[in-house]
Amino acid sequence: MTYAFDPELAPWTAMIPEITLTDPVAMREADDRLLAARPPYEPPVPVEIRDVSVPGPGGAPEVPVRIFTPAAADGGPLPGLLYIHGGGFVLGSVDAFHDDALRIAAEVGAVVLSVEYRLAPEHPFPAGLEDCYAALTWTAANAAELGIDAGRLAVGGESAGGGLSAATALLARDRGGPALCFQLLGIPELDDRLDTPSMRAFTDTPIWNRPNAELSWDYYLGKGVRGTAGVSPYAAPARADDLTGLPPAYVTTCEFDPLRDEGLAYALRLVQAGVGTEVHHYPGTFHGSALIPDAAVSRRMAADRIGVLRRALRTVEQPT
Numbered sequence: 001m002t003y004a005f006d007p008e009l010a011p012w013t014a015m016i017p018e019i020t021l022t023d024p025v026a027m028r029e030a031d032d033r034l035l036a037a038r039p040p041y042e043p044p045v046p047v048e049i050r051d052v053s054v055p056g057p058g059g060a061p062e063v064p065v066r067i068f069t070p071a072a073a074d075g076g077p078l079p080g081l082l083y084i085h086g087g088g089f090v091l092g093s094v095d096a097f098h099d100d101a102l103r104i105a106a107e108v109g110a111v112v113l114s115v116e117y118r119l120a121p122e123h124p125f126p127a128g129l130e131d132c133y134a135a136l137t138w139t140a141a142n143a144a145e146l147g148i149d150a151g152r153l154a155v156g157g158e159s160a161g162g163g164l165s166a167a168t169a170l171l172a173r174d175r176g177g178p179a180l181c182f183q184l185l186g187i188p189e190l191d192d193r194l195d196t197p198s199m200r201a202f203t204d205t206p207i208w209n210r211p212n213a214e215l216s217w218d219y220y221l222g223k224g225v226r227g228t229a230g231v232s233p234y235a236a237p238a239r240a241d242d243l244t245g246l247p248p249a250y251v252t253t254c255e256f257d258p259l260r261d262e263g264l265a266y267a268l269r270l271v272q273a274g275v276g277t278e279v280h281h282y283p284g285t286f287h288g289s290a291l292i293p294d295a296a297v298s299r300r301m302a303a304d305r306i307g308v309l310r311r312a313l314r315t316v317e318q319p320t
Helices: 010-015 023-038 099-108 127-143 162-176 198-199 211-223 259-273 296-315
Strands: 047-054 064-069 078-084 109-114 148-158 182-186 251-255 277-286
Touching: 010 162, 023 259, 023 296, 047 099, 047 127, 064 099, 064 127, 078 099, 078 127, 078 162, 078 296, 099 109, 099 296, 127 148, 127 162, 148 162, 148 259, 148 296, 162 182, 182 259, 198 211, 198 259, 211 296, 259 277
Parallel strands: 078 109, 078 148, 148 182, 182 251, 251 277
Antiparallel strands: 047 064, 064 109
16 A cells, blocks of 8 residues: 655655564564664663562563663652553563663653563463563552652553553552553554454554554464454453543554554543543554654654653653
8 A cells, every 4th residue: 555654754664674473583683683773862861770570470480670760850759650662562672672761761750660571472461461560569569669659650651562551550450559640552552353444454554564463462362362252351451341440641643553543442432431641643654653763753752752751740851
């Protein structure tokens, strides 16, 4: 198909390497190389970075977590964000998304904890989600030692990380877990049924398309499970019947992204459930187009995300 991409993004589409999930191991290596090739981010304020391992869910291995702690202007506790990386439940790592977490910590002024959750297909649902929830409960229990204000604890991520963030918020509500003040759902992967107009239409879009979505859910749920009755709403939050009582949300979508309509539908349902929700839809963009950082729309997306996190977590503007 021909797509009306933003004029600043269009020239780059021919240079984007093909991303296919047919061989997850090979694609992880290629994806890591692609992300590592980007210029490193230089934070405008000092940020302490350390790696820890936290207790995993019952009987499971410990969960690696990378903690980004910016210098506090007043020495008081900072808000906290559990950051969940993207990658279709199959790709991605703390290392690959290091700069994304570092930018949030530095420019928002929040302690960011990036989770190295287990990936499918080696570890299907609920392994990755339970790792994220274990990291959240550990963070809340150790908030004082981490320099975090437990009343300003949020969860957020992009793509599969956005879907896992929505699922983590659902788990926290339903298990009586840590109280979250906010959920950041960037271009979220939420619905295994793959039956929205955007999912049916966008079969050849850059980075993410219907064939990749099919493989992603097959790896995460097990082959033959997606779209069937009984899929857990903690796997596919779009299936949740009740969205009341969830934390305020920020949802982003891209015009030429197969995930577009499930993100918009989930945002609307959050609004209807009485959840304070801000929605930003970006015309001319595609899934992952923010990786082209010099385009004006990419800069706007990045600035919008930092701005909404500052407001939600009630932080002061950091120097740039």
